[in-house]
Amino acid sequence: MNIITNPDKSSLQSLTKRVLLNNEGLTEKVQSVLSKVKIKGDTAIKEYTKQFDGVVLDGLLVSNEELIEAENLVENCLKEAIKLAQSNILKFHTSQISEESIVETTEGVNCWRKSVPVEKVGLYIPGGSAPLFSTILMLGVPAKLAGCEEIILCTPPNKEGKVNPVILYTASLVGVTKIFKIGGAQAIAAMAFGTETIPNVYKILGPGNQFVTKAKELVQQKGVAIDMPAGPSEVLVIADETANPEYVAADLLSQAEHGPDSQALLVTINENLAKDVVEEVQKQLNQLPRKEIAEKAIANSFVLVLENEEECLEFSNKYAPEHLIIASDSPEKFIGGIVNAGSVFLGNYSCESAGDYASGTNHTLPTNGFARNYSGVSLDSFVKKITFQKVTKTGIKNIGNAIELMASAEGLEAHKNAITVRLKDIENV
Structure with a gap:
């Protein structure tokens, strides 16, 4: 680990650059996976699972029997540790719930916001050498707290077609709706487009390797939201x-x-x-x-x-x-x-x-x-903010003339007329 002492100020910016992996052809490779999954659905998923994970799967959905088996395999001391973490994560994210107040911007004009949960979210959890079950807590707890109706989770299987039991236990604990044995870019494709077995979602969250990251970036261009660039x-x-x-x-x-x-x-x-x-x-x-x-x-x-x-x-x-x-x-x-x-x-x-x-x-x-x-991810990552406004007769009279002038200045006469017809009716009463 090198020690750099008092470098020239002009060189500091270059030190902020991250390590770049060799990603030549990455976009094309991932785009190919996305396209194939979109067209062939479950068939493509199973083919890629065989190719990349080295296992042939009969089914992609984790069964209730597998969930029960997993719970029995996790040691009680680890279960208690996970529950402690869950409790603290829940407390912190509960503190992020806020009541939006109604604001009267002008007499007769009331505006406010309402938080509405994203109905369907997909969580990606890496497996491999470091099965990140802790990330299930970080994503599943606020998703459930926000009120997301459908929370699906994708994670890669091992060579025996099994999912790490701690991942399954934690997913059950936080209330994940369905768990699928899928990893990599193909998992992101499945959640983005949907297949015969896997429902599509409106937002995808969770970490992954460069293939997963690129897949998230590409499906975002197709209208599926993601948590953040990574x-x-x-x-x-x-x-x-x-x-x-x-x-x-x-x-x-x-x-x-x-x-x-x-x-x-x-x-x-x-x-x-x-x-x-x-x-x-x-x-x-x-x-x-x-x-x-x-x-x-x-x-x-x-x-x-x-x-x-x-x-x-x-x-x-x-x-x-x-x-x-x-x-x-x-x-x-x-x-x-x-x-x-x-x-x-x-x-x-x-x-x-x-x-x-x-x-x-x-x-x-x-x-x-x-x-x-x-x-970073928070409770807000799982909700949308919808704005509301209610304008009364008094309100339209107070702001109507300003709207007419602004719409006219932009050359949008239909916008102006939407105000004008109302003001005429009010004047004729």
Whole structure:
């Protein structure tokens, strides 16, 4: 892990660039999958499942028997841990419910908004070497709280055609409507277009590899909403002299083990801390079961030593990290300067893992610099805001003339006339 000390200011912007995977031909490959699923439906899904997951499936829908079996396979201590996380996530997202008030903008003109749940949502949950059952909590809990009528979930099967039992248990716990054994771009296609077995949805949420991400991007162009643009996961740690090098190294590696294209950055003004953290990273790295993955991510990461804390914050805001950790005994001094970040962890005990699992905040967050203009998943991700207005006779009299003048100035006489006919009727009464 390289240490970069006080680089030239002109080079800082280049340090915010993420790792780029070789994605030559990615769009064409994914578009081919989407088109085939749209045309051939379940047949295409089964063909791709055989090709990519190495298993031939009789059926795509997870049965009730499989759900019961899965619940019996999950240890009680893990069930309790999941329920604790569910409770905290529910509390935090319940706090996001707000009552919209009616606003009288002018006498006789009342305007307001109403939150309405997205009726059908699809959740994508990666399987593979890291089955992300925690993401089911992050997506399923607010979806249920919002009142979504249909919540379907797609996740890839293993070589035996089974789904990880913890994924099935958690999905049942949060109230997922149907679970399908489908992974990759083909799962996104199925949820976007629908097949004989899988219903189409109005919005797709959840993380995935570059094929899943590209598929979400492409179906969005077809009118299916997605949660946000996405890229590899990332963390940036701002640490001062009160930070614990062991803690910081652990936080960097907890991000690095997500994938070889993940990025974990440390920004500090303390050169000794920087050196200590780099040593500790190597020490802890050797103990990790996912060492090979984390090692590749660390090779694409770095430590940045700058002159003062203002410069540290400035760089962080340019980078716009998915996760921002303030490793300090006085983290509050940084809060006012943070403008671009997905989720912020304040203090030496606020590790990213807390937010990933059980503190209550959502871990589905903008990556790849999109924290500059996107928020993480919240209750609002599962609702639409519909505006209402009610205009009375008094109201139309108060704003009618202004509307007529504005419509006429835009050359839209029919718009003007919609006001004029009403005002004439009022005047003739």
